[in-house]
Amino acid sequence: MVLIDLEGLGHTPKSASTLSTDLAKRLDEVDATYRAPLTNHHADGTLCPADHKHTSSGKPLHTDCPGRAYTRTVCSCRWKKKEEESGKGYVNECRKRRLASHAEG
Numbered sequence: 001m002v003l004i005d006l007e008g009l010g011h012t013p014k015s016a017s018t019l020s021t022d023l024a025k026r027l028d029e030v031d032a033t034y035r036a037p038l039t040n041h042h043a044d045g046t047l048c049p050a051d052h053k054h055t056s057s058g059k060p061l062h063t064d065c066p067g068r069a070y071t072r073t074v075c076s077c078r079w080k081k082k083e084e085e086s087g088k089g090y091v092n093e094c095r096k097r098r099l100a101s102h103a104e105g
Contacts, residue, residue, distance in 0.1 A: 034102045036075040036095045040088070043069035058087070077102070 041050040053061040058068035071088040073095040081094045
């Protein structure tokens, strides 16, 4: 259980400050909601922007994009999955399984 005193003796809505970075980080660790965003990357390791579309094999449909070399997901619990050969669909399936395992408890 976490109690946060934001208003009371000596505190008013105008004087209450935001949460400290340390406290916000600790609340994220306690939070039962896990996140695992799916990201695409170029061969040099740079992030491929979300507005760059690709064919199912990773070939770019955007003129300035060198193409998707791999897809990666990192869960907020620090679990990681990176796949170059199996592709985006496999990484996404692993991501969904990992998030479901958190929900099971």
